[in-house]
Amino acid sequence: MSNAPEIRRGHDDPGPDNPGRRRMLMGSAGAMAAVSVLGFIPLARADEPKSLPDYAAWKERSALIVHSTNTMETVRGAIGSGVVTPSDRLFVRNNLPAPSDEVTANADAWEVRIEGVKNPKTLTVGELKQMGVATVASVLQCSGNGRAFFPHGAGGTQWSVGAAGCLLWTGVPLKDVVEALGGPAEGAQYITSTGGEALPDGLEPKTVVVERSVPVKALETALLAWEMNDESLPVTHGGPLRMVVPGYYGVNNVKYVKSIALTETQTDAKIQASGYRIRDVGVKGAPDQPSMWEMNVKSWVTAPLETGRKGRNMIYGVAFGGTVALDKVEVSVDGGRNWKNARFLGPDLGPFAWRPFVLAADLEPGEHRIVSRATDAEGNTQPEQRTDNERGYGHNGWKDHGVTVAVS
Incomplete structure (x- = not known):
């Protein structure tokens, strides 16, 4: 399996074709x-x-x-x-x-x-x-x-x-x-x-x-x-x-x-x-390296970010699949040990748009590491870890994107 972030090719969506309307x-x-x-x-x-x-x-x-x-x-x-x-x-x-x-x-x-x-x-x-x-x-x-x-x-x-x-x-x-x-x-x-x-x-x-x-x-x-x-x-x-x-x-x-x-x-x-190319740390850019074209599947939490209260908390975030529609988003409040399916919010504006999501979670006092991971309709899921590369491109690892929330 390649160490480069996924660069998908071949997901066309022609759509209707009438230029007059x-x-x-x-x-x-x-x-x-x-x-x-x-x-x-x-x-x-x-x-x-x-x-x-x-x-x-x-x-x-x-x-x-x-x-x-x-x-x-x-x-x-x-x-x-x-x-x-x-x-x-x-x-x-x-x-x-x-x-x-x-x-x-x-x-x-x-x-x-x-x-x-x-x-x-x-x-x-x-x-x-x-x-x-x-x-x-x-x-x-x-x-x-x-x-x-x-x-x-x-x-x-x-x-x-x-x-x-x-x-x-x-x-x-x-x-x-x-x-x-x-x-x-x-x-x-x-x-x-x-x-x-x-x-x-x-x-x-x-x-x-x-x-x-x-x-x-x-x-x-x-x-x-x-x-x-x-x-x-x-x-x-x-x-x-x-x-x-x-x-x-x-x-x-x-x-x-x-x-x-x-x-x-x-x-x-x-x-x-040579710019916007995926290469190993310390390596110069070159035309034969993967170019930053299609985006990969990704999500992150947008609230809460620092503090929460004991009991029911609404966890919000956004997710998208690049050129592929989303299938689901999961949220963990214990750093990825256990996951629950979140619910999408608002209308679905198509495969190129993001989907806001929410999960209602009961939280006990203490620190909670909240992370999310998205899966697209083709089964591609956010990895846990980033793919290290010279310019820091294409990061969709869910672990780094989490937040630590103190609940009292």
Whole structure:
């Protein structure tokens, strides 16, 4: 059995195919510049409180842990028990500084170039809106969510569980756009998306550009989104146009998308060729290593987090299966010795969405280690332990994600 986190391939969900109507797809400069690319520029000295940067100032400050100008994490207790994550509580992760708000002032004028099709063309968002529209509920999760639990000190933002949220994305199915342009060119194996951020001066573009390739089978579910949670997509999260690949890690959901090409090979941009690759601790990234594409099955508890009371306690959490629907979630209040099935909360918004869950548990005074483990419809269950890897990617081990609650 491989030591790499599971990277599933082949779970397509084509869904309905009419581009003329709205449909709900329920399935579906120098050193400082380089530092900025990685998202580690501090907002303040360690002894000063960190405030929200201007481009994210509209968010709820108390619900976020501000790691840097480019990385903000949702507080575990602020995730709540709803299916859809409020936009003002959603985590932020940018590989490059966000553009100014001017790019969304006339969102319909934003242009994206479509290549690797029989009839390549540059389209505006306004034109895309006439080609089809759909809404999909999908989890957005950073590849490094859970990195803080790795003992070897994996480089990057030390996310706990808050680099994830479940959103409603609205836009045109990429498949509709490709078909309108004559279909894929011969030999297409990947969908390669390029972001529209300004690149830092003094650096080779391919070392910093946000350009990602995913298997062409994602064409069945990918979306060019201009709305998030029924509102215009803000610059903070990739507006005016973002590639959304349901069930895939966030890095593949390219923001400010300016170019999409169906290609025979993966891009040679650093973020793809060596970045976001699963490798052993101490090993450099390389194109032959597993790429952070499809997410694995995962869950964690969101309440209670520190204290509880003797007797009946309601234990809440969230769970998702990546590209596969969930079957069940189990909860243990004794560190994994005994398990009970939890109950799903709220509507099922499809295999790409998360399912909030709850378990009513009678707790005696003392400390209780509360953990959860999810199982998807194909029988894949969260493992107990993490899979150690250099960058701290893909952590879905249930043991690390638990909480210790003191009951009195």
